Amino acid sequence: xxxxxxxxxxxxxxxxxxxxxxxxxxxxxxxxxxxxxxxxxxxxxxxxxxxxxxxxxxxxxxxxxxxxxxxxxxxxxxxxxxxxxxxxxxxxxxxxxxxxxxxxxxxxxxxxxxxxxxxxxxxxxxxxxxxxxxxxxxxxxxxxxxxxxxxxxxxxxxxxxxxxxxxxxxxxxxxxxxxxxxxxxxxxxxxxxxxxxxxxxxxxxxxxxxxxxxxxxxxxxxxxxxxxxxxxxxxxxxxxxxxxxxxxxxxxxxxxxxxxxxxxx
Numbered sequence: 001x002x003x004x005x006x007x008x009x010x011x012x013x014x015x016x017x018x019x020x021x022x023x024x025x026x027x028x029x030x031x032x033x034x035x036x037x038x039x040x041x042x043x044x045x046x047x048x049x050x051x052x053x054x055x056x057x058x059x060x061x062x063x064x065x066x067x068x069x070x071x072x073x074x075x076x077x078x079x080x081x082x083x084x085x086x087x088x089x090x091x092x093x094x095x096x097x098x099x100x101x102x103x104x105x106x107x108x109x110x111x112x113x114x115x116x117x118x119x120x121x122x123x124x125x126x127x128x129x130x131x132x133x134x135x136x137x138x139x140x141x142x143x144x145x146x147x148x149x150x151x152x153x154x155x156x157x158x159x160x161x162x163x164x165x166x167x168x169x170x171x172x173x174x175x176x177x178x179x180x181x182x183x184x185x186x187x188x189x190x191x192x193x194x195x196x197x198x199x200x201x202x203x204x205x206x207x208x209x210x211x212x213x214x215x216x217x218x219x220x221x222x223x224x225x226x227x228x229x230x231x232x233x234x235x236x237x238x239x240x241x242x243x244x245x246x247x248x249x250x251x252x253x254x255x256x257x258x259x260x261x262x263x264x265x
Contacts, residue, residue, distance in 0.1 A: 008132040011053050013062035013071055015242050016112045017084075017121070019249040021061070023147040024125045028136040031129075032057060034071070037244035046070060054078060058132045061125065067109035082128060085109070089124065090117045093176045098202050100173070100186045110241050113177035115155050118249065119148045147250070154254040155181050158261060166264045167211045169234075171198075171219035174241040175260070182257055184264065187211055190227075194220050203230050216263040237263035 007029040012021045018033040025031060034050050054060050054074055064085030065072040075081040084090070085107070091114050095106040111117045126144040130137040158181060167187040172194045179185065188206045190198035206215075207230075214233040217223070220240055228234060237259050246252025 007136075008058040009053075009056060010129055010132045011057040011060045013060070013068050015244055016249070017061065017063065019243055019246065019252070020112065020118060020121050021125050021129075023249055024122050024129055024140050024143050025136075026143050027139055028133070031061075034060075035068070037242065046074065054081075059128050061128055063109060063111070066107050084121065084124065087124065089120045090114075091177070096173045096176070096186065096189070098189045098192055099205070100188055108173070108176050110174055110177055113175065113241065113253070115151050115181060115253070117177065118253070119151055122147045150250045151253075154250050154257070158182060158254065158257040167215070168260075168264050169206060169215050169217045171217065171223065174220065175218055175239070178253075178257060178260070182261055184260070190217075198227065206231065216260075218260055218263070235263050
């Protein structure tokens with residue numbers, strides 16, 4: 001009689017990490033997702049069911065406290081937790097202020113938006129999933145290689161346009177890691193936190209220092225019409241940095257990149 005091998009549970013923290021994990025585990029049991037789409041981890045709390053999932057999982061993969069401070073009390077001391085920010089394998093950028101100036105000794109946590117980081121994360125996930133479920137090791141490795149190839153093709157497709165660096169605005173700075181792929185340069189944000197309303201003084205600075213007559217504003221949700229009226233002429237594109245509108249990481253990344261380019265070009 002054939003013996004069915006029960007897959008060990010791996011949990012991942014937030015939605016972009018879940019999408020990357022899905023790419024690795026395609027054809028095998030998926031990871032458990034702790035935070036729902038739209039809950040990157042900056043705010044809120046986790047449920048007793050999530051705490052139980054953490055305890056029951058062989059490994060729990062998260063980015064780390066700089067992004068997911070609502071998981072820190074549960075995961076910082078958990079023996080089965082793996083924080084990706086503790087690895088040296090990823091490109092890192094600092095946070096920037098509303099004038100797009102780097103803030104020393106800080107970390108912009110949205111590392112998954114960089115294509116090379118996304119590929120490195122899937123390689124790390126393939127290793128972690130393989131330790132949890134070695135019977136799928138070859139599948140995980142093959143899936144990580146397929147992901148890298150798809151990611152490279154997506155980057156090549158969006159880089160086939162203009163090579164001139166273009167300026168843009170963000171509602172708050174969340175897109176640093178995608179800028180190099182698109183030849184973009186942030187020249188100002190409306191606010192340093194999307195939960196904080198923009199100050200009139202910042203809107204005035206943006207208008208006084210706008211490099212193009214018509215600017216593109218990249219935002220996480222539809223901005224108020226009254227706010228846009230103060231920035232005209234302006235085009236907008238709504239892009240959730242946690243990929244919450246996507247079910248496939250590469251497709252979601254490419255759609256984000258193409259829509260940002262159309263807004264800015």
